[in-house]
Amino acid sequence: MQGNSGNFILWGSNGAAYAAVVSPFSAPGNFVLWGSNGAAYSAQVNPASSTENFSLWGSNGAAYASSMVFGGEALVPLGTGTAELDLFLSMVPQAEEVTFDLELVMYEYGTANMQLEMQMFDPSFVDSNPLCWSVRVMLDAVDISDSLIGEVNVNAEEGLARVATFSMRPTGSVSVPTWVGKPVTIDFQQIDTDGNPLVSVRVFTGIVDIPQFDPTRDVVQFNCIDNLNGIVGQQPREALDQLIDGWWSPFVFEADANSLDYAQAQMLTVPKSLDLSPFQQLRVTDWAAKVTPDFTLTAADQVIDDSVSFEMANRSEIKNRVNLEMQYRFPRLRARRTGCSWSMPALTTIMCINLIGRFTIPTKQMVESAAAGLSGGGWHVLGIGYVEPPVSQFVCSPSVAWLCDQATAAVLAWAVGLTIARRWVQTVTEVYPLQVIAEASITALGEIEEDATIGMEVGASVFDFAGWEADLTRQPGPTYPIAVDHGGPPWPRVLAGDVVFWDSTGYGADFFQDMTDVPGYTRADQAYALETALNAAKTVILGSHRHSRLTCVAPLNPFVDLIHTVQVSTPRVTGKGKVAEISYSMNITAGKATMTVGLAISGVGAVGVQPEDPLDAPPVPPPPVYTPLIAQSGTTLFGADVSSTFPTPGIDVAPIGYIGNRVDTGHPSYDDSKAYIPEFRLQAPAIADELTQPLELEEDEVVYRVAVPEDTLVLTG
Numbered sequence: 001m002q003g004n005s006g007n008f009i010l011w012g013s014n015g016a017a018y019a020a021v022v023s024p025f026s027a028p029g030n031f032v033l034w035g036s037n038g039a040a041y042s043a044q045v046n047p048a049s050s051t052e053n054f055s056l057w058g059s060n061g062a063a064y065a066s067s068m069v070f071g072g073e074a075l076v077p078l079g080t081g082t083a084e085l086d087l088f089l090s091m092v093p094q095a096e097e098v099t100f101d102l103e104l105v106m107y108e109y110g111t112a113n114m115q116l117e118m119q120m121f122d123p124s125f126v127d128s129n130p131l132c133w134s135v136r137v138m139l140d141a142v143d144i145s146d147s148l149i150g151e152v153n154v155n156a157e158e159g160l161a162r163v164a165t166f167s168m169r170p171t172g173s174v175s176v177p178t179w180v181g182k183p184v185t186i187d188f189q190q191i192d193t194d195g196n197p198l199v200s201v202r203v204f205t206g207i208v209d210i211p212q213f214d215p216t217r218d219v220v221q222f223n224c225i226d227n228l229n230g231i232v233g234q235q236p237r238e239a240l241d242q243l244i245d246g247w248w249s250p251f252v253f254e255a256d257a258n259s260l261d262y263a264q265a266q267m268l269t270v271p272k273s274l275d276l277s278p279f280q281q282l283r284v285t286d287w288a289a290k291v292t293p294d295f296t297l298t299a300a301d302q303v304i305d306d307s308v309s310f311e312m313a314n315r316s317e318i319k320n321r322v323n324l325e326m327q328y329r330f331p332r333l334r335a336r337r338t339g340c341s342w343s344m345p346a347l348t349t350i351m352c353i354n355l356i357g358r359f360t361i362p363t364k365q366m367v368e369s370a371a372a373g374l375s376g377g378g379w380h381v382l383g384i385g386y387v388e389p390p391v392s393q394f395v396c397s398p399s400v401a402w403l404c405d406q407a408t409a410a411v412l413a414w415a416v417g418l419t420i421a422r423r424w425v426q427t428v429t430e431v432y433p434l435q436v437i438a439e440a441s442i443t444a445l446g447e448i449e450e451d452a453t454i455g456m457e458v459g460a461s462v463f464d465f466a467g468w469e470a471d472l473t474r475q476p477g478p479t480y481p482i483a484v485d486h487g488g489p490p491w492p493r494v495l496a497g498d499v500v501f502w503d504s505t506g507y508g509a510d511f512f513q514d515m516t517d518v519p520g521y522t523r524a525d526q527a528y529a530l531e532t533a534l535n536a537a538k539t540v541i542l543g544s545h546r547h548s549r550l551t552c553v554a555p556l557n558p559f560v561d562l563i564h565t566v567q568v569s570t571p572r573v574t575g576k577g578k579v580a581e582i583s584y585s586m587n588i589t590a591g592k593a594t595m596t597v598g599l600a601i602s603g604v605g606a607v608g609v610q611p612e613d614p615l616d617a618p619p620v621p622p623p624p625v626y627t628p629l630i631a632q633s634g635t636t637l638f639g640a641d642v643s644s645t646f647p648t649p650g651i652d653v654a655p656i657g658y659i660g661n662r663v664d665t666g667h668p669s670y671d672d673s674k675a676y677i678p679e680f681r682l683q684a685p686a687i688a689d690e691l692t693q694p695l696e697l698e699e700d701e702v703v704y705r706v707a708v709p710e711d712t713l714v715l716t717g
Helices: 124-128 228-233 235-246 259-265 348-355 364-377 439-445 466-469 523-546
Strands: 021-025 030-036 043-045 082-092 103-105 111-120 135-137 150-156 163-168 183-191 197-214 217-227 273-277 283-287 293-298 309-311 321-343 380-389 394-395 401-404 415-437 450-456 511-514 547-555 565-569 575-586 592-601 634-640 657-661 679-681 695-698 704-705 713-715
Touching: 043 575, 135 163, 135 197, 163 183, 163 197, 217 713, 228 273, 235 259, 235 273, 235 283, 259 273, 321 523, 348 394, 348 401, 364 380, 364 415, 364 679, 415 466, 415 523, 450 523, 547 575, 565 592
Parallel strands: 021 043, 082 111, 293 565, 321 450, 415 695, 415 704, 634 657
Antiparallel strands: 021 103, 030 082, 135 183, 150 163, 150 575, 163 217, 183 197, 197 217, 273 283, 309 547, 321 415, 321 511, 380 415, 394 401, 547 592, 565 575, 575 592, 575 713, 657 679
């Protein structure tokens, strides 16, 4: 970290910068190691040994009893700047002698300033001497404790900014606006009977939010915040990922979220709370109460008479079932290579059986014009093959002359085969109906549900569908060759008695590919979005079951904080839960210091072990199977012949093939009123609607069970 003259702390969330290594090598006693602020992260804490209990408070409020390294291992040169490391060390002695070895290693040149404050105290002194206290308030690095009047209050609540209020009687002129944003620290101090400070415990670090001056009373009241949102908003996403370890998907939350919104979204997916420590350090704490409480408040000396109250959560606040639906919409790329063919009947059939002496034959130009018309339906003509008519010869018995010279036959088509291909995009929507439920709660309270829907779509902004359809070479595409060899001039010539049949086996099967591998929209992204939503649903259920509050007032113990589990034991109430809110009240005028502790009590009165399922995304549905229809063959129709055995009910019956006329006007059955306009028609094989129309696939419903923690609560009448 170069050119940084700000304070560094030992607790870090991003692991991005390390300029020094601080190593406590031994600790024969309990201690808490805290940094000074949350402005930068540039130290590595590595407790190497512990002959007694070792307590290092991390970002989640947990005490680590073994080696713990915060952040990463990358070292950033200190450069020529100044690095300041302020440490505050409070120890609870459990032996006659407590040692703490501290090593500071510099990796690069520069200036390093390290301030270490070390204090030892006996926590029993708080209980036995509740009135021996004072409060120290530092405003913009100036001690204003002697100017304080009335009460100093500090309020902290899970997930919210810590706030503090105090009043002072200023000396000299007052410029209220200059106080806005100035740093504030509040320390609760134990003092001996002579008023000498014994230990100072930080209860608030923040800034002035709103100063208010009362000229009538000559008093300035300060409303202060710990700037939780501001500090969170300055963190990079990588730091927040490491700190919160939650879930976040742009398909569940806002894709362009800033750091604050990003952190708040992640917190919706984990049963934890994000706030700042009294030293303004980011931390994440589990909601679950510890098995063994950190503090126990009893009626004997810790709980003020008649201060215990219990407020049950409203049923309307509870959720025990979340109906979740996810829609995953993506394009299914489809391609078909097929064909169509047509052939005149055998010459002997026409002349010897149907007795048509003279008739029209389509030209190759007519065929190519018809083929060009297929492009309007999105088809591409890959190749055309021809068989030319027989040349002049005698046929039938008795013999009939068939007259067609070579030059004429070269421009005519007796049979035609085409290979055509088409690409198209089918929209597929997979619908995943999911349920997240708390069975024990449903049994006790009935279903109390809420609905949630998320969507993920691979749209045209991430893939050029139109370009893919138009360009047969663009990938992804079929593995078989696009073109089919139809030969070329000179074209084969049919024999008088033959009928041409085209081989359609080389066209190839249908191709399809689901575009579920587009970066950012993959199956893995879809599964992660689903699991993000599932974890958010679980968090909704767990959070709604801890709205009940057990509250009591006790002499102020500055070490009780939001990270702790507290048990309250009185003749009528026994309860244990995590601290959800706490208020410190230091009344200077009355000489009274108390704390109001609110415990979150989770549970529905379930007995026994509740089942819980892993929140894994459902399996991917199997790929579709479809067999395309075989290639179509055309027909031939002749008009102007009322006695013809060829079908002549109308030209609509010949979507593929040739519509022509007999032209032997001298034949007795010739009727020019029955003549057709000669035309060659081509029509691509039909594609089933199930392959082109938007497709919605609803998957089987999956139910996930969640276990609601049961905190201790015993009420005695």
